Amino acid sequence: MDSRQPPRLKASLPDVRPLDRARSLKVKLSVVVVVSVLIAASITWLGLRNGLGPTKTFPLAIIFSLSFTLLIARGMTSPLREMTAAVSAMAEGDYSQRVRATSHDEVGQLALAFNAMVEEIASSDQIRRDVIANVSHELRTPVAALHAQLENLVDGVVEPTPATLHTALTQTERLSRLISYLLDLSRIEAGAAELRVxxxxxxxxxxxxxxxxxxxxxxxxxxxxxxxxxxxxxxxxxxxxxxxxxxxxxxxxxxxxxxxxxxxxxxxxxxxxxxxxxxxxxxxxxxxxxxxxxxxxxxxxxxxxxxxxxxxxxxxxxxxxxxxxxxxxxxxxxxxxxxxxxxxxxxxxxxxxxxxxxxx
Ligand SMILES: Nc1ncnc2c1ncn2[C@@H]1O[C@H](COP(=O)(O)OP(=O)(O)OP(=O)(O)O)[C@@H](O)[C@H]1O
Ligand SMILES: [Mg+2]
Structure with missing residues (x-):
């Protein structure tokens, strides 16, 4: 399954977020409860006034208030679903997904923090890739030059003159410089350097x-x-x-x-x-x-x-x-x-x- 596919519910219900301005999840839930109770009460009242019996009015009231609750709850929880999709995408190495963080409540704050975290992980992943690419490149160049040089010497294509040997020496110096740099770098990573003042x-x-x-x-x-x-x-x-x-x-x-x-x-x-x-x-x-x-x-x-x-x-x-x-x-x-x-x-x-x- 392609983890980047939007969740299935997305296709069936629109992503409505009328309560985005509310600053807390508690307020949102209270609004949803009050409005769905009002919907149920109004439908019951209308049904009874128009001569419909409770057997018809109650199911209607339940259907309408439940649909309203589902629709709003879907909008409230869609950042969480987006986060799930983004995490699955990240597991496959795709750090491009972001969560729509429009609400002002705790879920919205979580979405913002999540986006910042993905940004951070994406950039350190990029640095890691760059470091590996650069190190491989830096190691390959002198090794390839040295290899060619030694091959020519072994095949007798070039004479082992001081100049050719000096070129080979330069490449080995470059290699050892790079290796000591890498050792220093790993000490930087470990932060484990003691100063002997x-x-x-x-x-x-x-x-x-x-x-x-x-x-x-x-x-x-x-x-x-x-x-x-x-x-x-x-x-x-x-x-x-x-x-x-x-x-x-x-x-x-x-x-x-x-x-x-x-x-x-x-x-x-x-x-x-x-x-x-x-x-x-x-x-x-x-x-x-x-x-x-x-x-x-x-x-x-x-x-x-x-x-x-x-x-x-x-x-x-x-x-x-x-x-x-x-x-x-x-x-x-x-x-x-x-x-x-x-x-x-x-x-x-x-x-x-x-x-x-x-x-x-
Ligand atoms: N004195 C300088 N004059 C001009 N550019 C400089 C000078 N010092 C550093 N730079 C620039 O900064 C870059 C980074 O320098 P840095 O010493 O980190 O790496 P480097 O000299 O390329 O390689 P090495 O790891 O062997 O030192 C250099 O590639 C160069 O473009
Ligand atoms: Mg330098």
Whole structure:
């Protein structure tokens, strides 16, 4: 049976809802009882006045008042039937059905809540499908490239030169990056990250973290500037998570930088916060993309000012991980307008003392 078929009663009786304005089911039921009693009484009175005996008048009165009750009750309960049909459709993966929520009583409120719930389930189902599709795609691309590369090497079509081996290595690096991202993502899902905070010097930390990334510039001849003020600025936070933040943001800056560009990391103290800015001289991030890019698997869209995407080999998870790591510290991260290129602005508490803080 097609569960999306409307219930059978629908065909036999019209869906009348004259009592939709009533705010409570009790009021509706009282109205139905009073009106059907009035109908029965009027018919009995009319019948008796016109010389019809009780054997004819009573059945007539019952038929009319019962028909009225059935008609109104049907309108009152039709959202419940619609919900049943929608739930059956959802069980088959169809989240498009909504309930007509016109009444103001408890059933109407239930219908509204039901529609909101279906909306929510539909959107998380869509995200789940997207994640599976994206992950499969991201895993397939380097595996296919590696497979072709190794096949050519085995068949002797290409020589195992440093260049061919380097290409194969790049694909495996991409695979391992994706896998470690996925592990991070599952930790995000579990919300189970503990912060291991300690106090350390921001300047040394940034020099070290950015220095380790300079080799990723891929011959772009980039300049790397780390500007910390005051020079002895310290922070109490989790260095491992902070390294994730810096690594992802500097990797993005490198990826989007033009040849000969400058990647700048600025650290400042403001009250009880440390402000970090990651700047590059690339195409920048379009205003309409500035919130979306922090979602998982979001990459620059067709309107993106980024010239490198979506062919640059990114997985679209980096910024989601940055936001997660920043949230764990109770900080914030945003993409802001910059005179040139992109500017990612991170605010972290200078003294994070909460160990084992869970993201909200
Ligand atoms: N510095 C930047 N300049 C321009 N666009 C950027 C910059 N940083 C991020 N973006 C845009 O935001 C998108 C999401 O970035 P994110 O770091 O989440 O993913 P990615 O860099 O594509 O992949 P990866 O998962 O490898 O980091 C990018 O695809 C890009 O369009
Ligand atoms: Mg990235």
């Amino acid at each position: 300690k106090e350390f010097a921001v300047g040394d930390f940034l020099e070290d973290a950015v220095g380790a990334l300079t080799m990723l510039e891929a011959g772009k001849q980039l300049d790397f500037v780390v500007d910390v003020d005051p020079g002895d600025l310290t922070i109490t936070s989790d260095p491992e998570r902070l390294r994730q933040i810096v690594t992802n943001l500097v990797q993005n800056a490198i990826r989007h930088s033009p040849y000969g560009g400058t990647v700048t990391v600025v650290a400042r103290e403001e009250g009880d916060e440390v402000l970090l800015d990651f700047l590059d001289e690339g195409p920048g991030i379009a205003v309409e993309d500035r919130e979306r890019i922090f979602q998982r698997f979001a990459r620059g869209g067709p309107n993106s000012r980024s010239v490198n995407h979506p062919t640059s080999g990114g997985t679209g998870i980096g910024l989601a991980i940055v936001r997660w790591a920043v949230d764990l510290h109770g900080g914030s991260v945003r993409a802001l307008e910059a005179p040139k290129g992109a500017r990612i602005h991170v605010r972290l508490p200078k003294n994070h003392t909460l160990v084992g803080h869970q993201p909200s």
